Amino acid sequence: MMRSKVLSLVPRATGVCRHMSTATKLTTVAVDDKTGIATLTMNRPPVNGLNLDLLRDLNQSIGEVEGNKSRGLILTSSNPTIFSAGLDILEMYKPDKDRIREFWTALQDVWLALYGSSVPTAAAINGHSPAGGCLLATSCEYRVMLPKFTIGLNETKLGIVAPKWFMSSFLSVLPRREAERALNQGRMFTTEEALSIGLIDEVAISKEQALDKCAQFIGTFAKVNPLARSLTKQQLRAVELQQLENERAQDLERFLFFVNQPSVQKGLGIYLESLKKKAKN
Numbered sequence: 001m002m003r004s005k006v007l008s009l010v011p012r013a014t015g016v017c018r019h020m021s022t023a024t025k026l027t028t029v030a031v032d033d034k035t036g037i038a039t040l041t042m043n044r045p046p047v048n049g050l051n052l053d054l055l056r057d058l059n060q061s062i063g064e065v066e067g068n069k070s071r072g073l074i075l076t077s078s079n080p081t082i083f084s085a086g087l088d089i090l091e092m093y094k095p096d097k098d099r100i101r102e103f104w105t106a107l108q109d110v111w112l113a114l115y116g117s118s119v120p121t122a123a124a125i126n127g128h129s130p131a132g133g134c135l136l137a138t139s140c141e142y143r144v145m146l147p148k149f150t151i152g153l154n155e156t157k158l159g160i161v162a163p164k165w166f167m168s169s170f171l172s173v174l175p176r177r178e179a180e181r182a183l184n185q186g187r188m189f190t191t192e193e194a195l196s197i198g199l200i201d202e203v204a205i206s207k208e209q210a211l212d213k214c215a216q217f218i219g220t221f222a223k224v225n226p227l228a229r230s231l232t233k234q235q236l237r238a239v240e241l242q243q244l245e246n247e248r249a250q251d252l253e254r255f256l257f258f259v260n261q262p263s264v265q266k267g268l269g270i271y272l273e274s275l276k277k278k279a280k281n
């Protein structure tokens with residue numbers, strides 16, 4: 001049996017105010033004593049929407065894994081049908097002007113930390129993974145997904161535009177022609193389609209099997225010099241990482257300008273309503 005050391009496992013607060021800042025954790029990190037692999041689990045009901053609090057916790061947890069000499073990181077979800085619904089639209093709809101800056105900055109931080117992580121990373125995608133969920137999955141080096149779910153960057157379908165660094169992660173996984181078409185169409189892929197196009201690496205029949213397969217992938221580096229491996233990864237990813245580092249401020253301003261356009265706000269409102277109606281039916 002796996003002996004896990006839970007590094008941070010604090011119950012979630014039941015507060016209802018969406019802008020409430022809490023000291024509670026929306027992620028947990030468990031390190032397997034035998035393999036040394038850390039499993040980072042997102043736990044923000046109902047859909048792991050990436051709000052400011054979850055992004056901050058993710059960033060802190062990735063930092064914890066970097067700091068605790070783990071052999072690798074597996075990203076997954078405690079929700080049995082949703083990996084992550086992507087960015088929490090409530091953060092972007094009628095936003096608070098200070099909080100939205102912190103929100104986007106935290107998202108940039110998470111991407112820089114995950115895409116640039118020095119340890120091998122894998123995503124056990126145990127549920128739907130649209131937009132920001134797909135960003136997290138494609139920031140990892142390996143993806144194992146359960147059947148009958150969907151993954152993709154659907155931004156154009158929402159009338160919004162994925163930033164360049166979302167595209168970079170996508171392009172690090174898919175051939176350019178496929179990535180370009182999927183991005184322009186805002187296409188969501190089923191698990192089977194994602195496998196055939198190369199957006200995911202393997203299909204697993206259960207979360208447990210997905211975690212095993214991710215651990216096996218990380219295990220393939222056991223005999224590779226860790227410093228040589230991590231410097232190689234960082235060199236391969238340096239251009240995209242450096243580009244966001246250099247353009248962080250402009251990227252934030254671009255986002256703020258776009259999100260505050262009346263037409264974008266209107267579109268987000270309609271989309272939120274459609275999600276709520278769907279949830280009621």
Ligand SMILES: CC/C=C\CCC/C=C/C(=O)SCCNC(=O)CCNC(=O)[C@H](O)C(C)(C)COP(=O)(O)OP(=O)(O)OC[C@H]1O[C@@H](n2cnc3c(N)ncnc32)[C@H](O)[C@@H]1OP(=O)(O)O
Pocket residue numbers: 046047049081082084085086087088089090092128130131132133154155158160161162163255258259264272275276277278279280
């Ligand atoms: C202007 C911005 C500019 C640039 C930004 C560009 C980058 C953007 C990246 C993004 O990530 S945008 C977000 C994109 N995400 C989506 O389109 C996913 C939307 N959600 C779904 O498709 C589904 O909810 C699901 C994830 C497939 C899960 O389906 P399920 O049937 O299990 O749940 P349900 O739809 O009933 O939802 C439950 C509950 O959660 C609310 N919800 C869902 N997704 C979001 C979200 N992304 N943000 C906020 N809230 C979300 C949904 O409304 C329901 O709420 P309710 O219970 O209060 O009705």
